[in-house]
Amino acid sequence: MTSALFTRRALLRAGASAVLLANLPRISFSDEQRLVQYRLKLQPVSWPLVGNGHPESAVWAYNGQLPGPTLRARRGDRLRITVDNGLAEDTTVHWHGIRLPNAMDGVPDLTQPPIKPGESYVYEFELPDSGSYWYHPHANSAEQVGRGLSGPLIIDEPDDANLVNGFDRDLIWFLDDWRLDGTAAIQPFGNGHDMTHGGRIGNTVTINGKLPEPLTVRAGERLRLRLLNAANARHFALEFEDHVPLVIALDGQSVEPFIPEANRVIVAPAQRVDILLDASAKPESKTRVIDTFYRDAYLLTELAYSDQPLREKPLGEPPRLARSRLPIPDIANAERHEVVLAGGAMGGMRGATMNDQWLDIRTLVSKGAAWALNGVAAGQRHIKQDPLFTFTRGRSVVLAMRNDSAFPHPMHLHGHHYRLISRNGKPLTNPPWHDTVLLLPRDTVEVAFVADNPGDWMFHCHIPEHMKGGMMGIVRVT
Numbered sequence: 001m002t003s004a005l006f007t008r009r010a011l012l013r014a015g016a017s018a019v020l021l022a023n024l025p026r027i028s029f030s031d032e033q034r035l036v037q038y039r040l041k042l043q044p045v046s047w048p049l050v051g052n053g054h055p056e057s058a059v060w061a062y063n064g065q066l067p068g069p070t071l072r073a074r075r076g077d078r079l080r081i082t083v084d085n086g087l088a089e090d091t092t093v094h095w096h097g098i099r100l101p102n103a104m105d106g107v108p109d110l111t112q113p114p115i116k117p118g119e120s121y122v123y124e125f126e127l128p129d130s131g132s133y134w135y136h137p138h139a140n141s142a143e144q145v146g147r148g149l150s151g152p153l154i155i156d157e158p159d160d161a162n163l164v165n166g167f168d169r170d171l172i173w174f175l176d177d178w179r180l181d182g183t184a185a186i187q188p189f190g191n192g193h194d195m196t197h198g199g200r201i202g203n204t205v206t207i208n209g210k211l212p213e214p215l216t217v218r219a220g221e222r223l224r225l226r227l228l229n230a231a232n233a234r235h236f237a238l239e240f241e242d243h244v245p246l247v248i249a250l251d252g253q254s255v256e257p258f259i260p261e262a263n264r265v266i267v268a269p270a271q272r273v274d275i276l277l278d279a280s281a282k283p284e285s286k287t288r289v290i291d292t293f294y295r296d297a298y299l300l301t302e303l304a305y306s307d308q309p310l311r312e313k314p315l316g317e318p319p320r321l322a323r324s325r326l327p328i329p330d331i332a333n334a335e336r337h338e339v340v341l342a343g344g345a346m347g348g349m350r351g352a353t354m355n356d357q358w359l360d361i362r363t364l365v366s367k368g369a370a371w372a373l374n375g376v377a378a379g380q381r382h383i384k385q386d387p388l389f390t391f392t393r394g395r396s397v398v399l400a401m402r403n404d405s406a407f408p409h410p411m412h413l414h415g416h417h418y419r420l421i422s423r424n425g426k427p428l429t430n431p432p433w434h435d436t437v438l439l440l441p442r443d444t445v446e447v448a449f450v451a452d453n454p455g456d457w458m459f460h461c462h463i464p465e466h467m468k469g470g471m472m473g474i475v476r477v478t
Ligand code: C2O
Pocket: 094, 096, 136, 138, 270, 412, 414, 458, 460, 462
């Protein structure tokens, strides 16, 4: 009897430590370079998304947890991730925002064969940039990402004395949303209305895989808060009542620190915004964090001050993050191209070319598409054969994008970062780097980059319902 009990305890213990071990990197060295190894197993699991006595939700997860484990390494490391597909369908893993060789980019049929159920796949690449990134599947994305497959990927500078480096705490808020029914079950995917409108926007917002709980802070504390938006379609505009957030990095790349307009921190799907937040309210106060992106603002969470201040006087100058290491485009001699984003409900698009055939909008919708880039709604054939643009390696490029539709689109380019040089005709004084740039309805932006990474790269709206509905293309660098 006692031995049965003992065995069960031992098993429980072994089970718990197996999960922990799976999330710990194995680190080895070759020629000074660190090799950091992780293992990710995809599985359906049930997860207490809502908590508070509500039923658990059936989700798909990496290593049985939401979000997937935080993969952490340093700039200059080699990262090797072994992926075991325990789903009943094909998958891949895409390392969003990382400048890596094309073969490691995780786009099924474009950069690799899909990982079949029961199969494993090894990704390995060097990390050229520090900052906040994330990973997610690029197969059946609307559903796989929407059911919970995504996680943070954080790259530190090699000489960071410790992970916090100038901040009291380095926190991740992995933002996501879910469309749940009354039993906390995830509602089915593939809704046509989502595709032709703003994408699948959920009814339940989570931070780090759970309904938000107040964040306990101490007066005078200096936080680095990494906001990552893993939602399919929900945009966030976070306001920190009685606080002034300072933006210090966008999409992983450091920026000249700035206070965002109206103190609102906008995070479009797939974007990352690192902010410095000085806890400037009084001990024992409670301040609200509200999301005001959509007309119906709501309380996301609260900052709950403990009674013990950390320090009396606020800290001075913000610490400087390492400069970004991206190649600077030569704008004067750049190739210029236009990208027109069109389609969707209330967009006025009459039709588009799909698989070399012009189709009116009704026919397009009957074939599951409603969006186009430069008049082309990407079908499978287009993706495999006809790049939207082909650039000679090393060329500087300016893309002038125009959103001719009634919905916002976070436009993402793989394998590169682009510099946002103007918005709505106004040049930006400190042009930030983005891998995902947000175009609100009717916006125009100009982005510039050096096409220096050879391969066929996806360029798409990061709302997977729009991507699947035609809003994607290939940028080829030869
Ligand atoms: Cu975040 Cu094409 O990906």
